[in-house]
Amino acid sequence: MAEPILEVDALHSFYGKAHILNGLSFSVGRGEVVALLGRNGAGKTTTMKSVMQLVRPREGKVRFGGEDITGWPAHRVARRGLGYVPEERRIFTDLTILENLEVGRQARREGAPFWTVEALFELFPNLSERRHNRGKAMSGGEQQMLTIARTLMGNPGLLLLDEPSEGIAPVIVEQMARTILRFKDEGLTVIISEQNLHFARAVADRAVIIEGGEKKFDGSFAELENHPEIRDAYLSV
């Protein structure tokens, strides 16, 4: 693995009294694409939110670029170069597409790809056509593209994509996979959470499987092929 850009170290996170993450540790190397796999309720989304500090971990550390970011407010984490694309997308429906992008805009960042509105419209032509439309009347796929584009406007060094393939048409899923591979080419580090093993294998270098808030597997997809029992135990294929 290349030098780690993100280190998650023995994380414990709670929703109220519910213990969701149970000492989870993993790390991600610069330029790597890692897939977080696991069933519904395994703790994938909570992992993402805990990295972003949208959920405050009660124990453990999150280090980004060697710096301890645990306990920071989320906006500071984002300003440091972590981009988060939530599963529910959460686009601003009262704003136009251009305005949605404006919310995400941050200054150029060293060591991370630089995105302009035009570059993003090139990447997602559908958005370009509707740039002055409000976020209301968009399909699931278009919403997903908009959320990703909005986050990229912050020029993140690490992109957290929570279930990008969920609820969108198969054709778009394929397009999405190509897009993620393109991010990788640009030098972006990406973590995606997925239930779709096929999609994950197509885009990711490595799989981290979690169940009950604990890490159950960490390795390449080839290794995972050799251990069908792991797949059967922790993934619903």
Add this chain to the structure above:
Amino acid sequence: MGLLIAQLLTGLANAAALFLVASGLSLIFGVTRIVNFAHGSFYMLGAYIGLTLMNILPGHVGFWGSILLAGIAVGLIGVVVEILVLRPIYRAPELFQLVATFGVILVIQDLTLMTWGAEDQLGPRAPGLRGVIRILGEPVPLYDLALIGITPFVLFGLWWLITKTRLGVLVRAATQDREMVGALGVNQSWLFTGVFFLGSALAGLGGAIQLPKGGADLLMDFNIIAAVFVVVVIGGMGSLPGAFIASVLISVLNVFGVAYLPSSTLVLMFVVMAIVLTVRPFGLLGREEVAGEHGQVGEPERPIRPFGLTGRLIFGAIVLALALLPLYGSPFAQVLITDIVIFCLFAASLQFILASGGLVSFGHAMFFGGGAYVSALAVTYADTPMELAFLLAPLGAGLIAILVGWFCIRLSGVYFAMLTLAFSQLIWSLVFQWGEVTGGDDGLVNIWPAAWLSDTTAYYLFTLLVGLGGIVFLRHVIHSPFGYALRATRDSARQAEATGIDVRRVQWVAFAFAGMMAGLAGGLFVFSKGSIFPNELEIAKSFDALIVVFLGGVKTLSGAVVGGAFFESVKDWLTRLEYWRLVLGLVIIGVVIVAPEGIVGTARRVGERLGLVKEGEGTR
């Protein structure tokens, strides 16, 4: 024709200040979701600061510069309030924020009194705009025309700021989903502070710009806040164009109301608001509010339990001590405790609908005063015997609650609160202005209890029996299947509906029941005093009850009772202080920030920590 146009122009000129203040409130609400009751205080501060500056700075530049500087100064005061009072409680339930801003009103009132004195102050006239111009033969002040000219620029300026600038984009995004805006790297704290600055500055500008027309006095905070809320609610909370339309509508209607229907002036805007909200529950241009959408979900409620043995024993001991009071206490103590018990019952009925029903009523005094007036009217006009007239109090109040409830329970959250406020104001104005029947400001007098209750001790015991009986009954209802259903509608209306609960009906019945119990308290009140005046129906009375419930602890009925007892006992002592508002305001703000669970909740938490009370057990 000329007169009509002149009146229309006056209305439009009045709309200027109203729109400035209302747009500020709407802006603050849109982004922070805080209903800032202290907004009227910012308006008042704008007037006083503007006045002081105008006395120092001469000429045209001095006059207009003073207005601008007053706006900036008030904006900075708003920032101080935001950082000190509101930042710690952004995630608290709505009611806490309301009460905190109410504390700010009290503090600012006394600070203004300290700084500028109690005298009303006349505003200077604008240099160069002192005269009048004749339009179709009618005189129209030049300053009015200037105000009419300025308003569109303000609207345009705000519109530009909100739609065309990055700040505006962020504000609109934050209005919808603050957390996501934060996750995209925007520091919400400063965004909120910025919006608070802008909103407060607009209120300050409004206060300063109306100086040549109205001057400055210590009542202007409360006088404008009702109108501003009406405007913002009619327009739709958070909508600037809505606030503009509603400002013009209300101001123009008011001018015509004064001219053609003078007795309607106090009611008119509330009638308009009631009509608008009945037809459009979220105002003219408002957006639907979804509960919990903005992350303001308090701690999960503890399950309620019946009193344990200790609880019963303590309660029994208190009742016994109170029942035996005539043997050892003075008549004064009996009168005082009569007042306390009545107030506790009133507060408990509010706590019931507020905590168990999740319906924050801002007009609960309409049932208390309403019940009292029904009894008093029956005695005055039909010579009804006291026993019967007394029963009419809860029945009459219940009937009012059924009627009002029919309109209100369609709404939720802030809109519900505002509509209850509107109805209570409507009933107050009705009583206040219909002097031939209700005695108006002079009230109704000579409403004494029957002979067998006329003795202080007899009436004391009667109050104790009925008052405590009422409180126990409320408790009983909370613990009944109906109470369970009601709490289900509070926690999740949708899920409650899915399990077969008729949500609206349950809420309606609960609202009527709470009104009835408040009316019962009103009945006890009127016969203990022998008279009733419109101030028992005022907004201030409703707020007294809200504050009491809050100070005692929102979540428990015993909190309301303890809070009521505490408030009534210190009120006498407190109001004798010169700056009692300052003290009360600071106490309220302190409680909100330091001990948001109120007296009872905090006592229990401390008890749990010390091991005196087992977790989860205790006094519901």
